[in-house]
Amino acid sequence: MQTPHRTPLRRISQGSLLRLSRSGAYPDAPHGLGFLEPTMSEFVDETETLQTNVEGLKHLSDTLATFNESFASWLYVMNMNALTVDWPQAPHDDSFILAKRRAEQNAIAAMQALQTQAKTIQPSSSEGSLNDQTTVISDPEATFSTNSSGPAKTKKVVKGKRPKLTAKEKKERALELERIIAFLPLEFRGSDPNLRRNMEATIEGIWDAPNQTVKLPDLIKPPDLNQARANKCLIALVNRKIVRKESSTGTVLYHWQGVA
Structure with missing residues (x-):
């Protein structure tokens, strides 16, 4: 009778961690659950790195939002300044001079x-007023x-x-x-x-x-x-x-x- 193919998941589910640790595939595996310690330590390090990267992305998003708001305000002020102050035909200082x-x-x-x-007009009569x-x-x-x-x-x-x-x-x-x-x-x-x-x-x-x-x-x-x-x-x-x-x-x- 042919033995059915078993995936690692099925192998783990049918066996035990002790049996897996003592299997021939991992002859140097620690006793009991000890082999999980280096794996979990690496997992924790990678999780902390992921959290740091996510926080960096959030900070970048907040920075971009602040920049967009400030830049939009600056563009609005420049537009209002052009509409209310920039008069090409207005007289400048040289015009007044x-x-x-x-x-x-x-x-x-x-x-x-x-x-x-x-000088050319002759004096009129003294009785009259010049004004x-x-x-x-x-x-x-x-x-x-x-x-x-x-x-x-x-x-x-x-x-x-x-x-x-x-x-x-x-x-x-x-x-x-x-x-x-x-x-x-x-x-x-x-x-x-x-x-x-x-x-x-x-x-x-x-x-x-x-x-x-x-x-x-x-x-x-x-x-x-x-x-x-x-x-x-x-x-x-x-x-x-x-x-x-x-x-x-x-x-x-x-x-x-x-x-x-």
Whole structure:
């Protein structure tokens, strides 16, 4: 009769540890269960190594989680910084230096022009005031007036018509316009050419008005200078205290103050 094949497991299960230790396969095996001691010691060492490696993996996982959270926070902060701080078209320090230098040059040029004009004008009568003088002529619709707050010393004001200026007065008016616009926000100083033209038309409209006092409808010249643009220009002038707004009489009036 053929003996059935037996696996080691079946051999162990059918025999005993004592019989296995005394078998011919392990002639030098210790007595009883003593042969398990070196095996269990090695097993314990390998278990401790496994535990150390698992703890290392856990520490690595915690470190990666901390890094991911910190890195994500840094990316978020950089994104918010780009959205709120990074403005390529914003003026830098050189822009303010150039604007200040340009304003000083314009002021010097305007002062020189006024000094040259003062030398050419003959002294008026001692009874009249140089700051505010009005002479009425035969034409009831026209007066000659001088006012120090305007760009020109002498101008002719005609109702419904823009005063005619000489070439010299036009040049002085342009210099004064440039000096005043230098005090206004950036959008009026050239970033929007249409808005700059609207501001110049608004300022000239106030200069040409009697007593340099106007109402908002007096400045509207459609289609270029509509009510919204004229109102925006007046708000900018009032904020810079170049124009004074008055509503005590029930009607909103704008009085020219000039640049101090």
